[in-house]
Amino acid sequence: MMPGEHRNLIKGLVFISPWIVGFLAFNLYPLIASIWFSLCDYSVLSQPVFLGVQNYVDLWHDPVFWKALRNTVVFALVAIPLSSFLSIGLAVLLNQPIAGQGIYRTIFFLPSLVPAISLAILWQWMLNGPMGLVNNLVRPFLNIINAVCGSHLQAPDWLNDPNFALGGLILTGLWGTGQAVVIYLAGLQEIPLELYEAAELDGTSAWQRFLHVTLPMLSPVIFFNVLMSIIGALQTFAVPYILTGGGDGPGRSLLFLATYIYQNAFDYWNMGYASALALCLFVLIIALSLVSVRYGEKKVHYSGR
Amino acid sequence: MAKVLIENLYKIYPAEKGRPEKVAVDNANVEIQDREFMVLVGPSGCGKTTTLRMVAGLEEISRGAIYIDGKKINEIPPKDRDIAMVFQNYALYPHMSVYRNMAFGLELRGVPKDEIRRRVDSAARTLGLLEPDNLLERKPKALSGGQRQRVALGRAIVRNPKAFLFDEPLSNLDAKMRVETRTEISRLHRHLDSTMIYVTHDQTEAMTMADRIVVMRHGKIQQIAAPLDLYHQPANLFVAGFIGSPPMNFFNGTLTASRQGTLEFVEKVPAGQTPFRCPLSAETSRRLSSRQDREVILGLRPEHLHPNSLTSGSTLEASVEVVEPMGAETFVYLKTGGHTCICRTTQVEFMDLEGKKLNLGPDLSRAVFFDPQTEAAIPA
Numbered sequence: 290m291m292p293g294e295h296r297n298l299i300k301g302l303v304f305i306s307p308w309i310v311g312f313l314a315f316n317l318y319p320l321i322a323s324i325w326f327s328l329c330d331y332s333v334l335s336q337p338v339f340l341g342v343q344n345y346v347d348l349w350h351d352p353v354f355w356k357a358l359r360n361t362v363v364f365a366l367v368a369i370p371l372s373s374f375l376s377i378g379l380a381v382l383l384n385q386p387i388a389g390q391g392i393y394r395t396i397f398f399l400p401s402l403v404p405a406i407s408l409a410i411l412w413q414w415m416l417n418g419p420m421g422l423v424n425n426l427v428r429p430f431l432n433i434i435n436a437v438c439g440s441h442l443q444a445p446d447w448l449n450d451p452n453f454a455l456g457g458l459i460l461t462g463l464w465g466t467g468q469a470v471v472i473y474l475a476g477l478q479e480i481p482l483e484l485y486e487a488a489e490l491d492g493t494s495a496w497q498r499f500l501h502v503t504l505p506m507l508s509p510v511i512f513f514n515v516l517m518s519i520i521g522a523l524q525t526f527a528v529p530y531i532l533t534g535g536g537d538g539p540g541r542s543l544l545f546l547a548t549y550i551y552q553n554a555f556d557y558w559n560m561g562y563a564s565a566l567a568l569c570l571f572v573l574i575i576a577l578s579l580v581s582v583r584y585g586e587k588k589v590h591y592s593g594r
Numbered sequence: 595m596a597k598v599l600i601e602n603l604y605k606i607y608p609a610e611k612g613r614p615e616k617v618a619v620d621n622a623n624v625e626i627q628d629r630e631f632m633v634l635v636g637p638s639g640c641g642k643t644t645t646l647r648m649v650a651g652l653e654e655i656s657r658g659a660i661y662i663d664g665k666k667i668n669e670i671p672p673k674d675r676d677i678a679m680v681f682q683n684y685a686l687y688p689h690m691s692v693y694r695n696m697a698f699g700l701e702l703r704g705v706p707k708d709e710i711r712r713r714v715d716s717a718a719r720t721l722g723l724l725e726p727d728n729l730l731e732r733k734p735k736a737l738s739g740g741q742r743q744r745v746a747l748g749r750a751i752v753r754n755p756k757a758f759l760f761d762e763p764l765s766n767l768d769a770k771m772r773v774e775t776r777t778e779i780s781r782l783h784r785h786l787d788s789t790m791i792y793v794t795h796d797q798t799e800a801m802t803m804a805d806r807i808v809v810m811r812h813g814k815i816q817q818i819a820a821p822l823d824l825y826h827q828p829a830n831l832f833v834a835g836f837i838g839s840p841p842m843n844f845f846n847g848t849l850t851a852s853r854q855g856t857l858e859f860v861e862k863v864p865a866g867q868t869p870f871r872c873p874l875s876a877e878t879s880r881r882l883s884s885r886q887d888r889e890v891i892l893g894l895r896p897e898h899l900h901p902n903s904l905t906s907g908s909t910l911e912a913s914v915e916v917v918e919p920m921g922a923e924t925f926v927y928l929k930t931g932g933h934t935c936i937c938r939t940t941q942v943e944f945m946d947l948e949g950k951k952l953n954l955g956p957d958l959s960r961a962v963f964f965d966p967q968t969e970a971a972i973p974a
Contacts, residue, residue, distance in 0.1 A: 481683055483681045483682070483683050483685040484685050484687070486650075486652050486672075486679075486681070486685070487679070487681060487685035487686075487749075488687075489652070489672050490650065490652075490672050490673060490678065490679050490699075491673070491698055491699035491702060491749075492673035492699055492702040492703055493673075493702060497702070501687055501689075501690075502687070505687065505688055505689035506688065508689075590688040590689050590733075590735070591735070
């Protein structure tokens, strides 16, 4: 190494040292430590006691873990397609050249600026059974159905009914679609107009153009957004935790893997078990991401080269 | 096969957000004959692409009319005009194979499967998409630019349209590919024997491919003529300068009476410089007699300036600035008393002339004279 290069290296390291310290202290150390703790009985206040794979065996036989896993997967399976369809649809609409386009775009993006905590507190009220705004919208429809069919359907008490709590959370999640809409909008604007014109000359309808031009050209963006959503959905914690007032919902219907990790770590001081859970979640995320990249990317059409 | 008639065509973009109204196409009138290869050429923003897009139906017609085979198509949607278009960026469907890209338009029109197969195979063979490699099952991203453009050509051919429209189809290809594909399209025109309208900003493409050329500028048609007619009898200064490479030489000057009783062109030069003088023939003098003692612009193609000419009439002296040997010919960039000009010669002994003086013999029988006010050519 030349003397100049040596000096440059030191300068460079000094400049990125805050990040390196942060990475070592708050990323790498916890990661390695949690692997070690997952093999121990560790209650934070006492020394960790090595147990071998006992935590993982317990986990395998723990019905609450399976419940949390099931809730997480169901949430991801419903929320991701729903929010994807919604955000692509909104993006296509917001991409139409109409007067006030900028105003509409702003309106749809604004909700995503609300912090998660405020969002959850807001939706506690929106989803309130007797007084919530959501039910005010739902009730007229139920009244019509009841009148026509002679049934006795009631507006649900979203957050207190184990059958509806997950649904309530998914509705809450749709509030933040604006973020994805912005990314889809950017993707839509990248699609060359000539492709639509060629398709028009080929004799396609508007729907066929969406199917044969918009979707394939948008596929890299869809892939990115879905991958990010999968990772986000598996880590769901803050909103359901606050929606339920720091709990896991009626009949543990809003218990997710991240919630269960938190409960074990900070409610039960069972850091060893929490670490084992966290590693399971980590492996799950890595595995799903790899599967998506491996199989999803084949369906992605990158333009250009 | 069709005749395309463009009648009093206007494209006007209304004023918007502080932008003034823009007339992109200004009263265009073109009659494109059945099986004709018509090229629209001009600098960017001249309205050539807008005109083509109005024929395709991708742009609304502000005023005027377009007829295909006598039928007015102003209100007919693009897909029902029975035309096919080839775009600059190929515009292929990225998720479809080459075969499906070509077949898609036919599928949508309900053409039977075996008929589609037959037409696609035939087009693919014509375009060399089967040999040496069969490209039909490949996706566009696995093809080179030239191959993609051939697929785009194929997609147009299988439709068997009344007219083909090309919007700068060679602009995205490298120089070598451009020349190859240019020949390919010319060959295709002979083979398909159909009407083609081709837009380009490249005058070489226009000259080499067209039956006739429409030269446009600022939305207005400047001249419609066969390539060599444009070259030798440009209608105005713009056409003269735009068509031909290197461009025509222009000399400002005055026509004065010479001692022989004919006219003489005297170059206009800054004070202190010596102008060159060229006597005109008796016939040309008669033709330009009304212009005596008035300013004109003399236009002379680079190949009509003969170096070291001993031919009759006067010579003009110029100093050599740059010599560009092209192999078969040499371009010599020169400076006269008041102008710069280019001389194009096949004589190779002019290689080491930079900085020296050279005598040139202008062939005034091939010269074109322009009116400096109207910029129009003075009629023969």
